[in-house]
Amino acid sequence: MNNNSLNLVASRAKYRVLGTNDDASDCLCCGRQGLKRVVWLQPLAEDGDDDGQPVHFGTMCAARACGWGYSSRDDAARRIVREEAEAVKHYRGIVSAAMKALIQDGFVVQTRVAYGFNWKSADWNYGYIYTLPGDPIIRAVTPEAQRAEVPAAKARLRAKYPLFEATERNLTVFEMRERLAAIEKAVA
Numbered sequence: 001m002n003n004n005s006l007n008l009v010a011s012r013a014k015y016r017v018l019g020t021n022d023d024a025s026d027c028l029c030c031g032r033q034g035l036k037r038v039v040w041l042q043p044l045a046e047d048g049d050d051d052g053q054p055v056h057f058g059t060m061c062a063a064r065a066c067g068w069g070y071s072s073r074d075d076a077a078r079r080i081v082r083e084e085a086e087a088v089k090h091y092r093g094i095v096s097a098a099m100k101a102l103i104q105d106g107f108v109v110q111t112r113v114a115y116g117f118n119w120k121s122a123d124w125n126y127g128y129i130y131t132l133p134g135d136p137i138i139r140a141v142t143p144e145a146q147r148a149e150v151p152a153a154k155a156r157l158r159a160k161y162p163l164f165e166a167t168e169r170n171l172t173v174f175e176m177r178e179r180l181a182a183i184e185k186a187v188a
């Protein structure tokens with residue numbers, strides 16, 4: 001087993017597919033240039049953790065590096081789409097755990113605020129939003145003042161912990177990774 005490609009096929013996953021885009025046009029594996037799209041792969045350590053920076057490969061080199069053993073480009077492309085969906089799930093899990101940890105540790109709190117007026121019942125609708133612990137919205141007394149402050153409170157939270165944008169819209173794998181890295185700086 002001193003053949004490299006055999007080793008790749010026989011052992012555990014060495015890469016996680018992150019996604020495809022046109023941020024690069026060359027393959028770091030074989031040096032091919034002028035690619036319309038590249039596949040971004042995150043190298044993995046023995047324990048499955050990220051190991052270093054992502055690399056960008058062409059489709060066929062990515063399939064080979066991942067040990068899928070595909071001969072057709074279409075098969076490889078289909079597999080990459082499936083792997084991308086897995087990566088989204090994987091990072092959503094991490095994002096959700098990271099948000100929970102920030103809440104548990106008190107870096108982020110749930111604040112009950114009036115977010116809208118219900119004209120039918122002539123009453124305010126209340127609900128919880130995530131905010132920073134000392135956010136001005138916590139001191140807003142009237143429902144009008146709370147509602148007016150909601151967008152700014154959310155913006156302040158996102159400025160400090162961009163990860164919480166995940167509660168507003170679906171983030172891409174690349175966005176989730178970026179925001180997870182930002183947390184380490186924010187709580188340091």
Ligand SMILES: [Zn+2]
Nearest residue numbers: 027029030061
């Ligand atoms: Zn290549």
